[in-house]
């Protein structure tokens with residue numbers, strides 16, 4: 180079953196909200212997730228709220244509305260946009276289509292007629308293959324300030340553990356120069372992101388799928404270029420096109436990153452739903468973890484969306500959660516023990532959750548996957564492992580309840596949540 184179309188309504192300043200509300204359909208297919216006034220506020224809300232359709236309501240010749248439409252077309256290609264135009268001069272409607280809106284209705288108009296236009300646009304977009312049912316799948320960016328902390332081991336095991344729970348998962352190696360995610364997973368790098376860029380032409384989900392390498396667990400991996408000199412051809416702009424397509428085609432997207440805050444990594448953080456920060460248990464590494472968390476804070480990244488993982492967390496080291504709290508400023512959410520099976524599994528190219536599912540490290544990685552499944556309103560890995568996917572109903576729970584929980588932490592309906600915007604900079608507030 181298809182979920183209702185999550186529709187965000189942006190009302191231009193100067194237009195009476197009641198005029199707009201009177202035209203909105205009361206159809207069960209259209210779920211109004213927010214009615215927001217002003218371009219800035221609409222833009223921010225769009226980043227934070229899973230949205231399938233944008234309605235832009237404006238009055239007269241509105242440059243603000245044109246700007247909003249153009250920005251959404253650029254940043255969220257494939258998002259259907261319908262304009263409700265009150266007292267619009269002819270030239271304005273022409274401009275609306277020029278900047279990329281899909282359709283326009285003159286107000287006042289009956290909700291039935293507006294509904295007809297919305298459905299028409301949705302059908303056309305779906306037919307064009309640009310609208311996905313699930314285009315806002317959570318994207319998890321695995322970060323660690325230094326090399327060797329376990330980012331790649333964590334990314335590969337997290338991706339596979341999510342796949343073992345019956346989810347469709349895409350993984351991307353953002354360590355563009357020295358990426359080894361394919362190696363750690365035992366995926367043949369027949370095609371890499373470099374080949375994808377070189378292939379030219381427009382990008383769509385089908386093409387992306389053809390360049391994603393399959394892993395036996397079902398994870399599809401976008402492999403880093405094989406040579407460091409090829410890395411520069413895969414820039415943040417290209418990746419920004421890739422993310423929404425992957426998020427439309429999978430239940431989860433996992434990004435393995437390079438050490439440090441490269442432009443690709445910053446852009447990935449900016450586009451992510453969660454950051455999974457990896458630290459290891461020694462004082463020097465914890466200091467780096469703190470610096471990494473401080474950088475995220477400077478970027479305005481919501482700390483609720485960060486999951487702190489302590490890798491190689493052995494009790495023998497003599498650093499407990501309180502010590503971590505003292506140095507890093509927060510307790511770890513997940514601890515992964517040191518385990519000789521981990522490098523062995525890496526060498527075999529078989530993530531430990533497959534190679535040694537009963538090991539303590541594998542349990543730790545499954546607990547990490549559980550953390551994200553729980554936040555997104557899915558069942559746990561342990562409960563789901565080996566079970567077939569629960570299909571649309573499970574996704575519906577994640578899509579509505581889960582996304583609300585991760586945004587608000589209080590399960591409020593979106594309209595209520597919109598009434599109390601959080602103080603965050605635009606950079607970090609994106610949920611895409």
Ligand SMILES: Nc1ncnc2c1ncn2[C@@H]1O[C@H](COP(=O)(O)OP(=O)(O)O)[C@@H](O)[C@H]1O
Nearest residue numbers: 326327328329330331332491516517518521522
């Ligand atoms: N929990 C662990 N126990 C034992 N070895 C580990 C563990 N986590 C990572 N390693 C080893 O540390 C090395 C670096 O891990 P990797 O994931 O490649 O780090 P990064 O991607 O952060 O550079 C690998 O050889 C890996 O096998």
Ligand SMILES: [Mg+2]
Nearest residue numbers: 330331354359
């Ligand atoms: Mg790595």
